[in-house]
Amino acid sequence: MKPPERAARARMLMNEAGNAPPLANRGAISAVRGSVVDVRFDERLPPIYSVLRAGDEGRIVIEVLAQSDAHHVRGIALTPTQGLARGMVVEDTGGPLKAPVGKGIRSRMFDVFGNTIDRGAALSDVEWRSVHRAPPPLSRRSTKSEIFETGIKVIDVLVPLERGGKAGLFGGAGVGKTVLLTEMIHNMIGHQEGVSIFCGIGERCREGEELYREMKEAGVLPNMVMLFGQMNEPPGSRFRVGHAALTMAEYFRDDEHRDVLLLIDNIFRFIQAGSEVSGLMGQMPSRLGYQPTMGTELSGLEERIANTDTGAITSIQAVYVPADDFTDPAAVHTFSHLSASIVLSRKRSSEGLFPAIDPLQSNSRMATPGIVGERHYHLAQEIRRTLAQYAELKDIIAMLGLEQLSPEDRNVVARARRLERFLTQPFFTTEQFTGHSGKLVSLKDSLDGCERILRDEFKDYPERALYMFGTIDEARGKSKPGEPAPKSKTEVGKDPKPAAESPTEAAVEPHPKPGAPPEREAAHAGAAHES
Ligand SMILES: Nc1ncnc2c1ncn2[C@@H]1O[C@H](COP(=O)(O)OP(=O)(O)O)[C@@H](O)[C@H]1O
Numbered sequence: 001m002k003p004p005e006r007a008a009r010a011r012m013l014m015n016e017a018g019n020a021p022p023l024a025n026r027g028a029i030s031a032v033r034g035s036v037v038d039v040r041f042d043e044r045l046p047p048i049y050s051v052l053r054a055g056d057e058g059r060i061v062i063e064v065l066a067q068s069d070a071h072h073v074r075g076i077a078l079t080p081t082q083g084l085a086r087g088m089v090v091e092d093t094g095g096p097l098k099a100p101v102g103k104g105i106r107s108r109m110f111d112v113f114g115n116t117i118d119r120g121a122a123l124s125d126v127e128w129r130s131v132h133r134a135p136p137p138l139s140r141r142s143t144k145s146e147i148f149e150t151g152i153k154v155i156d157v158l159v160p161l162e163r164g165g166k167a168g169l170f171g172g173a174g175v176g177k178t179v180l181l182t183e184m185i186h187n188m189i190g191h192q193e194g195v196s197i198f199c200g201i202g203e204r205c206r207e208g209e210e211l212y213r214e215m216k217e218a219g220v221l222p223n224m225v226m227l228f229g230q231m232n233e234p235p236g237s238r239f240r241v242g243h244a245a246l247t248m249a250e251y252f253r254d255d256e257h258r259d260v261l262l263l264i265d266n267i268f269r270f271i272q273a274g275s276e277v278s279g280l281m282g283q284m285p286s287r288l289g290y291q292p293t294m295g296t297e298l299s300g301l302e303e304r305i306a307n308t309d310t311g312a313i314t315s316i317q318a319v320y321v322p323a324d325d326f327t328d329p330a331a332v333h334t335f336s337h338l339s340a341s342i343v344l345s346r347k348r349s350s351e352g353l354f355p356a357i358d359p360l361q362s363n364s365r366m367a368t369p370g371i372v373g374e375r376h377y378h379l380a381q382e383i384r385r386t387l388a389q390y391a392e393l394k395d396i397i398a399m400l401g402l403e404q405l406s407p408e409d410r411n412v413v414a415r416a417r418r419l420e421r422f423l424t425q426p427f428f429t430t431e432q433f434t435g436h437s438g439k440l441v442s443l444k445d446s447l448d449g450c451e452r453i454l455r456d457e458f459k460d461y462p463e464r465a466l467y468m469f470g471t472i473d474e475a476r477g478k479s480k481p482g483e484p485a486p487k488s489k490t491e492v493g494k495d496p497k498p499a500a501e502s503p504t505e506a507a508v509e510p511h512p513k514p515g516a517p518p519e520r521e522a523a524h525a526g527a528a529h530e531s
């Protein structure tokens with residue numbers, strides 16, 4: 001451990017010592033099995049959730065999870081347990097795990113113990129609160145159903161998020177969950193009065209560092225707090241970092257009366273950490289090897305994400321779906337807590353249609369006429385219908401070609417493909433590697449654009465004219481109807497990916513080059529519509 005970190009931990013110990021009972025309660029280790037530690041206390045048995053410390057400078061932190069008998073407790077280590085041995089002295093800190101809250105935590109990066117990990121100045125102006133807190137009572141919860149605008153077209157139109165609600169981003173690895181989360185932080189901090197908390201659970205360490213740097217460069221760090229318990233940390237730490245993040249979120253909501261955007265990447269890893277802890281503690285596994293207490297653990301965390309009259313905690317959670325199986329108990333339990341589910345599909349991401357949201361699989365509780373209004377509701381229904389018809393026609397197109405479709409069906413295909421492209425959007429956070437500058441689109445502009453595409457106003461424009469733009473007027477400004485889609489060297493050159501590697505580029509090319517075989521369906525669609 002580096003000296004500044006050691007000093008920080010020592011400070012934290014002193015801090016906690018201040019709250020500890022006057023007589024130190026000491027015990028001795030009686031067994032160590034991986035992360036599970038049994039401790040014997042002869043006098044006072046520490047209550048559940050007490051934090052115990054052992055090793056030099058109390059480096060090894062143990063949280064009590066069970067009282068085995070009159071003299072023994074069983075706990076899980078939140079730090080690595082190397083060097084721990086039977087008979088070693090353990091000190092009861094007399095309190096639970098605590099997280100720092102206050103003005104001083106903004107723009108900082110923490111680990112599960114509340115130690116800063118950004119190599120910045122020492123923490124000042126903070127107070128320490130227990131990470132185990134009850135959800136707000138029903139009487140304090142607010143019942144307004146308000147829309148939370150993200151500035152991302154496909155979300156605002158088809159899967160509107162709820163202010164104070166919980167949205168899940170479901171998908172396998174590498175489909176863009178983290179990118180989408182990062183973009184939402186960017187959009188909310190830049191354009192609304194709010195604080196964002198990013199909680200990394202069990203994901204790659206590199207991502208934490210990258211995010212910190214990106215946020216610093218984007219200048220949004222002052223309204224942000226980051227917490228990480230990444231995949232290299234012991235299960236106990238990954239299991240508790242979400243609670244620490246919620247404690248901070250509750251502080252901003254209840255004490256500063258501000259809206260909070262809580263981003264969790266990835267909630268599946270919380271469930272996974274819970275199952276590791278449960279296995280280590282010797283509990284019998286339940287369905288598919290998950291812990292029997294999964295439902296309770298997840299709701300303990302999710303129920304704390306709530307609106308009150310003082311502020312709202314809006315949460316967006318990435319959910320890794322193991323083996324793309326949506327009936328997996330972890331995914332099923334998570335679904336039941338969410339007010340919106342956004343499903344990211346690998347097919348779309350491979351076609352370059354970013355954000356790779358599959359509108360037909362995604363849904364939101366807010367998409368009802370009473371909340372979004374009649375016009376928005378009917379437009380969204382119409383878009384879904386068009387996309388669903390196109391999805392059904394895909395098989396026929398693949399087998400028989402587009403020419404075999406009736407003129408109406410061909411119109412549906414044209415509209416659907418233009419809608420799909422209009423619903424792509426360049427992100428601010430991906431500017432560096434896509435070369436497209438980011439766009440924020442208001443709900444009104446998004447709805448107008450979709451409405452005009454559905455009225456066939458863009459029938460004569462090449463599909464590419466609508467790809468990766470903001471509002472529909474921007475797209476219109478760039479290319480004129482009837483003109484062949486730009487396929488000049490400069491256009492291709494600007495794109496970081498060569499055209500042949502990007503199926504979308506090939507798909508929207510008016511006359512596919514003979515050498516490069518694009519998808520059959522796309523080639524037909526392109527040939528029929530662009531010439
Ligand atoms: N909106 C986007 N625009 C451009 N590229 C994207 C976008 N979303 C994802 N990608 C690409 O996909 C990769 C993986 O995204 P990431 O968010 O890390 O996936 P996940 O978190 O789902 O594992 C990114 O590095 C990027 O190359």
Ligand SMILES: [Mg+2]
Binds near residue numbers: 265
């Ligand atoms: Mg990710």
